[in-house]
Amino acid sequence: MNTPQSKRRMGREVKAALWTARHPGSVLTPAVTVASGLEWGWTTTGGIVGGTAAGLCAWYRAHPATFDHYAAPRLRAWRRRWSAYVGPRWHAALRACDLYTIHRKTGEERFPRIIRVRSYSPTVDSLWLRIPAGQHARQFEARLPELTEALRVERIAVERIKPGVVGLVIERAEPFTEVIEAPDMPEDPSAVDLKNLYVGETEFGADWRLPVLGQHTFVAGTTGSGKNSIPMSQLRALAPLIRDGLVRLWLCDPKQLEFTKLAPIAHRYADTEQACSDLVDEYVEDLRATQRRFADTGTRKISVSRETPLNLLIVDEIGALLAYGDGALGRNLRRQLAIVGSQGRATGHAMTAMVQEPTKDTVPIRELFTIRICLRVTAAAHVDMVLGENARLRGAIADEIPNSEDTAGIGFVLRQRSRVPLRVRAAYVNDTEIDQLVTFVRTGAAGGGHLSVVA
Known part of the structure; x- marks a missing residue:
């Protein structure tokens, strides 16, 4: 009834x-x-x-790490809950953006109710909202620009948590005000996790980590956006494995700029269109040889060692090779790189590619990349081309990142197990730190023994 x-x-x-x-x-x-x-x-x-307050002050001054991890997020979330998101102010913002419903009979206004506030960093809040019947996350997506202005914040991203619950990530101020230092180069190969390489920080102040084993990484961004910071950070994190022959570096460098410094430590290096085509041909042949070897031995999963190293192909400005150059060479590269993208994960043949114009005409194989990163771009459409349909609508406003040196390395990725955009910044690796990487690999080469890393 x-x-x-x-x-x-x-x-x-x-x-x-x-x-x-x-x-x-x-x-x-x-x-x-x-x-x-x-x-x-x-x-x-x-x-x-007073004693409680004094104890908190002493904790704040004596041990910042534990205070910032345990106490600060809770105190900050409580303050924000009852200041920025208190009833009348919250209702006024939602009413201005038409994000509420009206009961058909009573005429009562029904607003999304805040059921959780988290503030893991001083600049970013995370809200969970219980939405009334008749609302959906898509309505918030459509009203994000208006809601951002109504709450007087920098950016908002939205996700559907579960039926009846919507999540908002609210960026109240710029989280990346300082350059992030280059990753350390561990001395011991066992300290390197191939599925968890540090490359920068997230908007929540946490480490931004990327896997390299079994993954292909696609980085899009306009000139000066900091694209090369990501592979450079990966290589510094991989330094002991490159040194000990557990990772082999293959470089296609048609721009002949930053990556020329890495030629001495590369297994193969190419800087012309023809040479890059030959290098990729050899890379695919190595992939095929590994497939045959795995078939003969019944191996299904790579165990990284000197006998079966991880091969990492880095292509700087893939668009110059696939779309802007010689037609025959471009077709060959498209065919061969498609093989790498579709078959290289199981054999330990990974690929990282950078591009300025991420259109389908420029990079027809972009769907084969498993990790996609969108730094500053010049067109709103480029965001969805990189991160997927409606990524910009959900808050990945990479085309609005200011064109300034201060924003190099800042961009967006999609969270694992979610489609909500996550703002990130890659660590900056300068020329001196690139030279340190080369010196570390060349002068610290280990000899004798058998080292292996099981991923």
Whole structure:
């Protein structure tokens, strides 16, 4: 039987009771403070409160790492919940953006209710909203520009958490105000996790890590966006494995700029269109040879060692090879790189490619890349070309990143297990640090013994 509907609204006292049940801490804390003052006296209560505050200050000054990890996010989230996202202000922003519903009979306004606030960094908040019937995450996607202005924030990204719950990532200020230092080069190969290489930071202040084993990485960005910071950071993290012959580096460098410094440590290096085509042919032949060897031995998964190293192909400005050059060479490169993209994961033949114009005409094989990164681009359409349909609508506004040296390395990726855009910044590797990488690999080559890394 259907529940009968009434035109009467819920009583205010019931709403107050429900609010209290949802936010017990915000009610009990002042209530306990008042009760303590009445029971034990305000001097004693003031001493307890002051002692707690002094303890927090001492923790803040004495051990910043643990305070910032445990206490700061909770204190910050509580403050934001009852300042930036408090009822009237929150309702006004949603009303201005038409992100609410009206009950058909009672005429009561129904707003998405905040059920969780997290503030893992000083500049970014994460909200979960219980949305009323008749709403969907797509409505928030369509209203993101208006909601961003209504809340006076820099950027908002949206995702559907589960039925009836929408998540918002709210960037209140620029999280990347400083250059991120280049990754360290570990001395011991066993310290390198091929599925978890540090390349920078996320907007939440956490490490941004990328896998290289079994993955192909596609980096798109206009001139000066910092594309090369990503493979350079990967290579510094891989330095001991390159040194010990566990990773072989193949370089296609038609631009002949930053990567020329790496020629001495590359297994193969090419800087002309013909040479790049020959290098990729050899790379595919090595892939085929590994496939035959695996078939003969019944191997299904690569175990990285000197006998079966991880092969990493880096193509700087793949568009220059596939679309802008000689027709015959371009067709050969498209065919061969498609083989790498579709068959190289199992044999340990990975690929990282950079491009300025990520259109299908320029890079027809872009769908074969498993990891895609969009740095600053010149057109809104480029964002969806790189990250997938509606990525920009959900908050990946890479075309709005300012054209400045201060924004080099800043871009967007899609979170694992989610389609919500994550803002990231790659570490900056300067010429001196590239020279350090070359010196580390060439002068620190290990001799004797058998080293292996099982991924």
